Amino acid sequence: MSLRILVPAFVLLIPRIAVGQAITNGGFETWSTTVLYEQASDWRTSNSEAPGLNNTSRVAGASGTYGVRMETVVQGPDTVFGFALLGNIDNDLPVAGVPFTTAIDAIEGYYRYDLQPGDSAVVLVGIWSFGVLAVLDVHTIGGSQSTWTTFDLPVNQGVPIAPDSVVVAFASSNPFAPSGIAEGSWIEVDAVRLTSFITPTPDVLPNHEFELWDEVTSEDPDGWSSFNPLLAPFQLSSVTPSTQAHSGALSARVTTLGVGNDTIPGILTNGALTPFGVNGGVPYSDMPGTMNAWVQYQPAGPDTARIGAYFLSGGAPVGSAFVEVAGPTSGWTLLSAPATVLTMPDTLLLIVFSGTLPGSALWVDDVELSGGNVGLARVEERAVRLYPVPADEVLFIEALPDAGLKAWVLRDAQGRAIAQGAFTASTRAAIDVRALAPGPGLLELERLDGTRSTERIVKH
Helix, strand or coil, rough: CCCHHHHHHHCEEECCCCCCCCCCCCCCCCCCCEEEEECCCCCEEEEHHHHCCEEEEECCCCCCCCEECCCCEEEECHHHEEEEEEEEEEECEECEEECCCCEEEHHHHHHHECCCCCCEEEEEEEEEEEEEEEEEEEEEEEEEEEEEEEEEEEEHHHHHHHHEEEEEEEEECCCCCCHHHCCCCCCEEEEEEEECCCCCCCCCCCCCCCCEEEEEEEEEEECCCCCCCHHHCCCCCCEEECCCCCCCEEEEEEECCCCCCCCCHHHHHCCECCCCEEEEECCCCCCCCCEEEEEEECCCCCHHHHHEEEEEEEEEEEEEEEEEEEECCCEEEEEEEEECCCCCCCCCEEEEEECCCCEEEEEEEEEEECCCCCCCCCCEEEEECCCCCCCCEEEEEECCCCEEEEEEEECCCCCCCEEEEEECCCCEEECCCCCCCCCEEEEEEEEECCEEEEEEEECC
């Protein structure tokens, strides 16, 4: 037995109460599904463009039960027009349509509208014929019409054309004249048809009377946010619950996605996540010494996952903790890093990142902040000490009589139990650590009230 075991200089002190300000849902056990908005079936709308945007909605229609309403609104620094689109448009040009094979020379339907001065609504029709975009007609509408009125607008200058597929779009402001886009402009549309005087029975556009609507939902762990609301219209999720958990029933699986030519980063945060970045956080007023997180990682190639804790006071950074994992892990692995906090924070921002390569997946569970003054309730009395650190053969635990400790479990860095035992009336335990591999390990402490905390130890 090494003499270092008895040297009091290698003492690790544990606070009397280890729970402190727990990270909300740090074990990812609870998840909630949110209805983001309603979407006209078969149509893409502006609601899918940004989280929280809901400027295309159903209204009482001119024909049947419902029509569609599009409105130009302000969201953050932007003025965003509402739109409803059949097919696909990229950079203001049609790139894909929906099948349509009967001859066309007009678009008909019902509308009512109120456009701000200098602004105009848009009706767009694109036609592919023999595989080529042969027609792109853009009609603008200004002024105000408060009651449902029929419209009949020419397509291809009123000359019938036989299509392969079509794009149809309506917008509450004119994207081709962005300087005139104004908050408050709106247009409502119903019973849309593509017709021709030479076609007695034209094809019918999908959901052309806007009678069918679907709820678009998103699921995230309670207290956390991700890009899931932005991905929901495409039936994608970058963060999902997983039964592959370190403890409890669930963990969070964070995945970097490849969507077309774009990469959607797998990000999970307790702050606010927008297309412009991560900000905010939650109220927090402790000065922890360590950040711990349990992870499993399956990178796509040479990728790296990261977890960061950022401490703020008055909006200014006052500390951080940062861990990363490069390459795949074998089972659950503990990531642990010192938290450097210079002064008392008022906000904590946590960010989990799965990497930059599509397909990289990070499972994360049991994220916690410990040590320092966490759980002290501003009382500096220490309740438990562990020594020596690092330990060669035996690790001692000594606790004050009122520490409330019941049992302990020694685990390796992958969370596997190596040894376990109970505290006696003498509140002292000696743990044989010879079976623990050199390097970091874990000591899980159970209290009389059933709560648990985990402390990092080191085997020499």
